[in-house]
Structures are given as structure tokens and as C-alpha cells.
Amino acid sequence: MILTGPEIEHQVRLGRIRIEPFDRERISPNSYDFLLGEEFCWYESVTLDCRKENKAVYGKLSPDGTVLYPNRIYLAGTAEHMGSDHYVPIIRARSSVARLGLFVHVTADLIDIGSFNAWTLQLHAVQPVRVYPGMRIGQVTFWKPEGRIVLYDGKYQHATGPRPSLIHRDFEAQNRQESASQQ
Numbered sequence: 001m002i003l004t005g006p007e008i009e010h011q012v013r014l015g016r017i018r019i020e021p022f023d024r025e026r027i028s029p030n031s032y033d034f035l036l037g038e039e040f041c042w043y044e045s046v047t048l049d050c051r052k053e054n055k056a057v058y059g060k061l062s063p064d065g066t067v068l069y070p071n072r073i074y075l076a077g078t079a080e081h082m083g084s085d086h087y088v089p090i091i092r093a094r095s096s097v098a099r100l101g102l103f104v105h106v107t108a109d110l111i112d113i114g115s116f117n118a119w120t121l122q123l124h125a126v127q128p129v130r131v132y133p134g135m136r137i138g139q140v141t142f143w144k145p146e147g148r149i150v151l152y153d154g155k156y157q158h159a160t161g162p163r164p165s166l167i168h169r170d171f172e173a174q175n176r177q178e179s180a181s182q183q
């Protein structure tokens, strides 16, 4: 079950949803609009490797706008720290942003219960597009879960800005398990 906008606001007041800072003007009928943070990064290398740490270059979006180009993935943080121990957040672009061909995530829209962070957006432009820090770029919805709740305690917890992929850690953990079982 998805929460309506007024219910999102009610849950924020109760502290069961955290959106910091919160602006009630950004409540929609069944979502809350979040803002694009200032910091962003992109990978140094064009070819990425899942087993290795892919080095990222960091920058700040200009108040006069920064053009994002196709064929790259840009990681940017939400301006807000958000999360809930009670509801499942799911993020998506605002329709007005999608209409410019700008993706705000690349197939990773699901946020874990208990993940409280500045979430990392995976910006992907279909054609060059100028974006601005602080613009209303996406919306978060909140869904009522069914079943016992286990809170997120993963590798992206406590992120304060955009975080490059840490998938190489999965391989490192697997290697450690394999060498332990061989001893």
C-alpha cells in the first residue's frame, strides 16, 4: 500500500519517516519531491570492472548549470537525508525531468527499510541536458511492508553524498570465504 502525500507528512511529524530538511510545499498527492545535491562524481575510466574499485572524480554542480552528456553515468546525492524504519521508500524521476530524457536512477529504485542517507542518484542523460543543484529532480514514495522488518545495515549506510559502486567488496568477501574454507 502506498502512502498518500498527507500521510507522508503525518508520518514525518511522527518521526516514522525522516526527510531532512523537510518542506511541506514539496508534498504531492502520493509522493515527496526531493532535490538534487551539489556534489556529483563520475568514473575516471570508460570501461568499468565489477571486481575492482572504479576510481571516481568528484565535482560540484555549478549554480549556473552543468551539462550532463550521454554515454556516461553521473552519480549525485539527494540534497536531503531520508529514510524510514517503517516504510519502504521507492524513488523515481519527476515526470517533468523524465520528459527531458534524464534518468535519475538506472534500475535501482528500491531503498531498504532502515537506510538513512543522502541517496545516490545514477543520472543518465539521453541527450545533453543542463541540470542545477537544488532543482526538484525526483520523487520518493513510501510503501507499507508486510512481514517482520529487518533494518538495512549495508555498505552504503550513512552516506552523506554520492557513493560509487562498492560491488568489488562482494568479490573480496567471496574470496575470503573461499580461502577460509580451503584452510
Ligand SMILES: O=c1ccn([C@H]2C[C@H](O)[C@@H](COP(=O)(O)OP(=O)(O)OP(=O)(O)O)O2)c(=O)[nH]1
Pocket (backbone or CB within 6 Å): 105, 108, 109, 110, 111, 112, 113, 115, 117, 118, 119, 120, 121, 122, 152, 153, 154, 155, 156
Ligand atoms: O538508487 C539508489 C538505490 C539504493 N540506494 C541506497 C539505499 C539502499 O538501501 C542502499 C543499498 O541498496 P541495494 O540493496 O539495492 O544495493 P546493494 O548493492 O545490494 O547494497 P548492499 O550490499 O549494501 O545491500 O543503497 C541509493 O542510494 N540509491
